[in-house]
């Protein structure tokens with residue numbers, strides 16, 4: 001349950017926290033906010049002398065952190081977040097800004113300066129609302145603020161200072177201390193928001209959200225206009241949010257219905273059209289037509305958009321336009337051997353979907369098509385689209401019977417024989433699909449954690465070796481073994497990139513359930529666990545755990561990690577077509593791994609197709 005109704009205003013939006021700080025993540029997730037973590041690459045090197053007050057520096061840094069993530073996500077995967085939250089905490093003493101200590105001596109200098117004195121902790125916060133414009137440019141709207149808390153340190157003895165520094169705690173914290181853990185011992189008093197010192201001013205943040213989502217009522221808000229049709233403009237008050245939207249007594253307000261449909265919250269359906277009510281003494285009358293929520297329209301029409309993309313890919317429209325500049329519908333029809341009339345309709349639909357551009361009756365690829373849809377582009381998802389058209393489409397057509405039967409008997413449903421599924425043609429297509437999707441997410445997986453200390457890695461179920469190449473590019477010392485079934489390994493040669501030091505990668509065939517695992521410091525299971533039934537899953541994890549030496553080895557998992565409420569649509573839509581296995585939340589993965597002796601489990605939400613989990617036995 002959400003304690004604060006303003007947090008619920010963010011439900012259904014793609015919210016990103018541009019900070020790797022586990023403390024900020026905890027503060028926000030504890031109040032039920034669902035968000036992805038995409039740490040900012042913005043370097044905290046703004047010239048402090050340019051700011052008239054230290055808090056302005058913290059606010060600007062927070063803003064730049066959030067904007068960097070918003071721009072990167074928009075550019076990189078064309079998945080623009082709705083909101084990016086950036087934060088920066090600094091400690092100031094007599095106008096000097098103390099950030100994170102560089103080393104133990106620096107930590108000592110900071111803490112001894114703070115000893116016996118009162119200092120200020122400022123956290124600058126930026127809330128960036130993002131929107132992708134029609135020309136694919138990113139439009140951002142920044143709201144920022146800061147919070148100050150005053151903290152007084154006790155007089156600290158040399159011994160206490162060094163004991164604290166030797167604990168390692170000061171190193172990643174502004175001012176060199178963490179109030180929420182050992183550093184709490186140094187603090188005599190706190191004036192202001194405690195969580196601000198921990199790293200995020202939650203109370204001020206919620207107040208800001210309330211200002212954004214519940215603008216203060218104006219004098220004229222509850223006014224009645226007596227035109228030919230009387231109408232009422234009204235802003236809901238905070239307490240309205242918790243009310244059941246289906247309540248028949250709820251008054252219908254056209255403006256609200258529109259904004260609700262835009263923000264995917266509940267909106268009155270046709271049954272409320274004739275409702276009347278009294279709000280703040282003003283009688284409201286029904287006001288005009290009911291808008292079908294855009295969310296629902298999108299869902300009802302979604303299959304047409306998918307099929308348009310699939311048909312254009314299957315007919316190789318994007319390939320024909322590659323390197324050709326703009327072509328008229330007639331010329332494209334000729335190249336794809338199709339009717340001019342039908343081609344023109346398909347092309348116009350692609351323009352409407354942002355896949356093609358049209359100028360002077362001629363069509364050309366958009367940047368999105370050039371990057372992802374041309375079949376030989378570096379990051380092409382063409383093979384995945386063809387797989388979706390030829391297989392997933394049929395799969396989903398039989399969804400009702402799969403639900404009724406409780407299993408996905410897709411061979412039967414799709415009229416396919418074992419030969420279709422296990423034959424060489426299927427294997428090669430399967431490998432192409434895996435290869436193209438992993439190419440897009442591999443970099444984020446291998447950089448989610450610093451893996452440089454692992455000299456050898458073994459990618460179990462590593463298929464074409466995409467992750468192995470990314471690992472050797474990122475970690476120049478690492479040797480990687482790709483372990484997969486013999487029929488996969490014998491086909492890997494055609495997937496090897498030209499520019500790669502393949503001497504550090506070996507391909508080994510075997511069955512990870514039956515055979516001994518190759519020796520390695522780092523085991524990788526990418527998109528393997530979610531597919532396994534419980535008995536095989538535990539068997540495999542037991543084997544990996546036995547092969548891992550405490551303190552030396554680790555297990556890296558790449559999967560979609562569900563939010564705790566299990567509402568992530570992409571994972572749930574994928575689950576619907578899975579016959580065995582299941583998608584799991586972060587807590588479920590932690591419990592599963594703890595059961596197999598991995599007592600340190602860290603999760604990174606990458607914002608890309610797969611998230612990363614690093615599990616270590618201490």
Ligand SMILES: C[S@@+](CC[C@H](N)C(=O)[O-])C[C@H]1O[C@@H](n2cnc3c(N)ncnc32)[C@H](O)[C@@H]1O
Nearest residue numbers: 434438461462463484485510511512513526527
């Ligand atoms: C869903 S794919 C994932 C491929 C790749 N790791 C990725 O992240 O895209 C599962 C991989 O595990 C391999 N695999 C399945 N069962 C296996 C087994 N018993 N032993 C070895 N590899 C297996 C499959 O051949 C396939 O390459």
